[in-house]
Amino acid sequence: MAEELLLEIVTPEKMAFSGEVEEVTIPGTEGEFGVLRGHETLLSSVEIGELSFTVGGKKQYFAVNTGYTEVTANKVTVLVETAESAETINRERAMRAKERAEEKLTKLSKDELEFEMLSIALQRAVTRIGVSEKA
Structure with missing residues (x-):
């Protein structure tokens, strides 16, 4: 090889x-x-x-x-x-994380520190969902 x-x-x-x-x-x-x-x-x-x-x-x-x-x-x-x-991603857990992050983001302004952290969590959840669909 x-x-x-x-x-x-x-x-x-x-x-x-x-x-x-x-x-x-x-x-x-x-x-x-x-x-x-x-x-x-x-x-x-x-x-x-x-x-x-x-x-x-x-x-x-x-x-x-x-x-x-x-x-x-x-x-x-x-x-x-x-x-x-x-193959190891728990898709249901990733979907719940995505929903939680989306819900919390609607209640925050972009200037808040938590907004950035939740945006990153949302990005991770969306990535995990997308990758899990390729298993």
Whole structure:
């Protein structure tokens, strides 16, 4: 498998994924970017979003929280607060979190600190719902 690269998705609690992949797409703060073997060295911050990669021609999906990624010619390391595979996401729980955040946001002004926190929670919930649908 000389044409593949090593992907490691790491959270503070666990190694969420480690294995050879054909390609990986990461939600960077400056926009989504793809990585193939032989990519130039790169450091980037990671935004809340969908991370995907291909193994054996099959796409796999993770919902990731903020963090950083390091890319070298043959390895991608993604260090994020949380990472959940599409198969492990509790869709009902994510839907409830989305509804709670939406309801609370309607009662706050954009200037309040809690508004920002709830906006982030809503973004995470929407991402988790979207990724769960790809399982």
